[in-house]
Amino acid sequence: xxxxxxxxxxxxAILWVFSxxxxxxxxxxxxxxxAILTVGIILAHVWExxxxxxx
Amino acid sequence: xxxxxxxxxxxxxxxxxxxxxxxxxRTFESGLTLKVFLGAVFIGLxxxxxxxxxxxxxxxxxxxxxxxxxxxxFTELARRSFxxxxxQELYILLGLTGxxxxxxxxxxxxxxxxxxxxxxxxxxxxxxxxxxIPYWVAPAKDAVAIAERSLLHMDWFWPLAIFLVMKLLAExxxxxxxxxxxxxxxxxxxxxYPLAPIQAQGATALAETTGQGETWRWRVFSIGSxxxxxWGFFYIGIPSLTGVxxxxxxxxxxxxxxxxxxxxxxxxxxGMFALWTDFGLILQGFVLPFPIIMSxxxxxxxxxxxxxxxxxxxxxILHQWRPGLxxxxxxxxxxxxxxxxxxxxxxxxxxxxxxxASIPIMLSMKQSQQQQAGTxxxxxxxxxxxxxxxxxxxxxxxxxxxxxVWIVHRMVPNFPVSFLxxxxxxxxxxxxxxxxxxFGVLGRPLFVLPYIHQAxxxxxxxxxxxxxxxxxxxxxxxxxxxxxxxxxLTGTTFTSDVLGRALMVPLLIVxxxxxxxxxxxxxxxxxxxxxxxxxxxxxxxxxEALWKTSLRDGNSQMLQAIRGDYVSAGFxxxxxxxxxxxxxxxxxxxxYGIVGGIGQDPGMMIPRVIGALIGRxxxxxxxxxxxxxxxxxxxxxxxxxxxxxxxxxxxxIALVSKAVIVKPF
Numbered sequence: 001x002x003x004x005x006x007x008x009x010x011x012x013a014i015l016w017v018f019s020x021x022x023x024x025x026x027x028x029x030x031x032x033x034x035a036i037l038t039v040g041i042i043l044a045h046v047w048e049x050x051x052x053x054x055x
Numbered sequence: 056x057x058x059x060x061x062x063x064x065x066x067x068x069x070x071x072x073x074x075x076x077x078x079x080x081r082t083f084e085s086g087l088t089l090k091v092f093l094g095a096v097f098i099g100l101x102x103x104x105x106x107x108x109x110x111x112x113x114x115x116x117x118x119x120x121x122x123x124x125x126x127x128x129f130t131e132l133a134r135r136s137f138x139x140x141x142x143q144e145l146y147i148l149l150g151l152t153g154x155x156x157x158x159x160x161x162x163x164x165x166x167x168x169x170x171x172x173x174x175x176x177x178x179x180x181x182x183x184x185x186x187x188i189p190y191w192v193a194p195a196k197d198a199v200a201i202a203e204r205s206l207l208h209m210d211w212f213w214p215l216a217i218f219l220v221m222k223l224l225a226e227x228x229x230x231x232x233x234x235x236x237x238x239x240x241x242x243x244x245x246x247x248y249p250l251a252p253i254q255a256q257g258a259t260a261l262a263e264t265t266g267q268g269e270t271w272r273w274r275v276f277s278i279g280s281x282x283x284x285x286w287g288f289f290y291i292g293i294p295s296l297t298g299v300x301x302x303x304x305x306x307x308x309x310x311x312x313x314x315x316x317x318x319x320x321x322x323x324x325x326g327m328f329a330l331w332t333d334f335g336l337i338l339q340g341f342v343l344p345f346p347i348i349m350s351x352x353x354x355x356x357x358x359x360x361x362x363x364x365x366x367x368x369x370x371x372i373l374h375q376w377r378p379g380l381x382x383x384x385x386x387x388x389x390x391x392x393x394x395x396x397x398x399x400x401x402x403x404x405x406x407x408x409x410x411x412a413s414i415p416i417m418l419s420m421k422q423s424q425q426q427q428a429g430t431x432x433x434x435x436x437x438x439x440x441x442x443x444x445x446x447x448x449x450x451x452x453x454x455x456x457x458x459x460v461w462i463v464h465r466m467v468p469n470f471p472v473s474f475l476x477x478x479x480x481x482x483x484x485x486x487x488x489x490x491x492x493x494f495g496v497l498g499r500p501l502f503v504l505p506y507i508h509q510a511x512x513x514x515x516x517x518x519x520x521x522x523x524x525x526x527x528x529x530x531x532x533x534x535x536x537x538x539x540x541x542x543x544l545t546g547t548t549f550t551s552d553v554l555g556r557a558l559m560v561p562l563l564i565v566x567x568x569x570x571x572x573x574x575x576x577x578x579x580x581x582x583x584x585x586x587x588x589x590x591x592x593x594x595x596x597x598x599e600a601l602w603k604t605s606l607r608d609g610n611s612q613m614l615q616a617i618r619g620d621y622v623s624a625g626f627x628x629x630x631x632x633x634x635x636x637x638x639x640x641x642x643x644x645x646x647y648g649i650v651g652g653i654g655q656d657p658g659m660m661i662p663r664v665i666g667a668l669i670g671r672x673x674x675x676x677x678x679x680x681x682x683x684x685x686x687x688x689x690x691x692x693x694x695x696x697x698x699x700x701x702x703x704x705x706x707x708i709a710l711v712s713k714a715v716i717v718k719p720f
Contacts, residue, residue: 005637006638009631009634009635009637009638010634010638012627012630012631012634013631013634013635016627016628016631020624025620025624026620027619027620027622027623030620030623030624030626030627031623031626031627033627033631034407034623034626034627034630037627037630037631037633037634038407038411038630040634041407041408041411041630041633041634041637042411042414042415044411044634044637045063045411045412045414045415046414046415046418048062048063048415049062049415049418050415050418052060052062
């Protein structure tokens with residue numbers, strides 16, 4: 001889960017930079033990047049709170 | 056070597072413990088006694104007419120220092136009577152006196168006299184508002200009550216009745232919702248509330264003066280008070296006193312800032328830099344978390360010296376900037392062009408991040424049931440704190456909000472009720488939750504959604520003017536969460552605080568209305584008897600008439616400034632910063648600093664940065680980390696008290712000078 005969170009955060013961040021530079025900073029691709037980032041951040045916290053401490 | 060990950064749970068827990076200078080060990084006692092209540096009523100009701108009067112005459116009420124004066128008076132009385140005052144009593148006294156003295160000082164808080172004036176102004180007449188002001192705001196402009204300048208008249212029945220009910224309901228909502236959010240942010244998440252110890256330690260220090268021996272708190276508080284007195288005299292006293300005697304007051308340090316914006320435009324066009332001169336903020340720098348202050352400053356510097364001049368300006372995103380503008384002009388244009396929208400987006404990211412952190416905590420609630428109180432992830436309460444069932448407070452808020460929405464719907468029956476419900480049950484919880492979190496970390500609110508009323512009115516296609524006179528159900532309970540944390544730090548039972556407010560609020564509402572009645576009876580407001588009101592109220596009337604008619608053609612320059620792509624940029628970039636910091640195993644404190652500082656003026660942060668550097672590199676070495684964190688809230692409390700006392704003294708002198716009639720012969 002930790003690795004998935006890392007992957008989503010990086011994909012979201014790169015997609016955002018991409019949308020700014022190459023897609024005219026339109027709000028639709030930016031919000032897609034935001035959705036991916038949000039899922040990544042939630043996963044990161046789920047891992048921290050529920051799995052990492054158990055381990 | 057790989058950096059070891061410190062989870063957000065461990066990080067917040069460590070900060071929360073650092074700001075709990077007594078190590079979380081305390082017993083809770085009631086702060087509400089008969090002598091406290093009578094003292095608050097006596098001092099509050101004695102000072103309240105003066106503060107309302109001063110506001111109308113001089114524009115300053117002196118209400119900020121009044122609670123401290125009350126507490127000092129109270130402790131002196133206790134010492135002379137060979138008795139002691141407990142810190143719980145003093146904190147409740149501070150709160151009740153503050154509420155009493157501050158009640159009604161703003162003309163908008165008890166707006167009866169204001170609307171009695173506004174309805175008869177040429178502005179209301181020329182903008183065709185005068186005859187459209189609803190009956191539940193003010194009586195007709197030719198009513199006897201207005202001609203006789205009386206609030207105790209049947210003409211005022213509906214405005215007063217609606218006001219009374221709304222005020223009481225607002226109190227219920229505020230108490231219940233702020234408590235609910237406090238449980239989520241302070242108990243469940245263990246956010247540190249860095250500015251809460253200042254108030255807590257002030258009351259504690261003064262309480263100890265009535266005890267047997269002198270403690271370190273009193274010494275540190277006295278040092279802070281003397282520093283506050285000197286700084287207050289230098290910064291507030293000299294300009295105020297010379298302003299009484301001279302046409303132009305002497306300002307040794309320019310108030311509130313020295314504007315360097317025109318000086319930096321050659322190498323940083325569209326950047327702004329205004330050095331704020333209130334060096335009292337150094338004490339905030341002592342108290343606030345060091346990583347937040349430094350990252351906030353770094354990101355503000357980056358904004359004004361790289362982002363604005365090197366990226367946004369060349370790309371013509373900041374297209375209204377032109378050479379020669381001062382800080383206010385640059386800020387206005389930059390906000391309209393970009394930062395207004397971007398800042399909205401970044402505010403939403405605080406909610407997203409807060410929810411992302413809270414959802415897993417909620418999921419793990421079952422296993423947290425066994426955890427002891429004071430541990431992150433647990434909703435267990437410390438014994439004796441006087442807590443309420445969280446479902447009861449949530450239910451009270453929902454119930455009082457439903458009643459409130461129903462009343463507002465009755466007042467403006469043609470306004471779509473869906474918008475009222477949206478404000479009440481979507482916007483208000485979101486707004487309050489974000490600000491509760493930012494208070495828990497930064498000690499200040501960050502969520503601002505500008506022109507939301509105007510946007511709502513346009514979207515609803517509602518054209519009647521009465522909607523402008525309704526207090527829509529958009530509220531922010533975020534600041535109120537800090538109050539519960541202070542109660543916890545002072546060991547005051549929550550029940551005693553709620554009881555004190557329940558007794559005081561109805562009394563204050565009635566007393567404030569009566570005081571406004573008598574002040575209005577003395578002379579018309581505005582008139583030469585009330586110079587400040589005479590100068591400013593006509594301008595306020597113009598402003599109000601302009602706002603209330605600004606959407607008649609369905610247009611607003613401010614609304615047009617909000618752009619979806621910039622809002623998205625603010626939201627997504629902030630989330631990306633949070634994610635990258637997490638991936639790099641860096642503290643989440645940095646996120647609040649970096650995102651909080653983006654778009655801000657670094658000059659206003661310099662006093663806090665100086666304080667943070669002195670604290671980190673000198674004070675902590677001198678006193679040790681633990682002792683310094685014990686000292687600095689007490690020092691800051693003393694400083695606030697000292698500055699407040701100077702402010703009150705100068706207002707009193709200004710009042711005396713205005714009371715003297717100078718004869719020209």
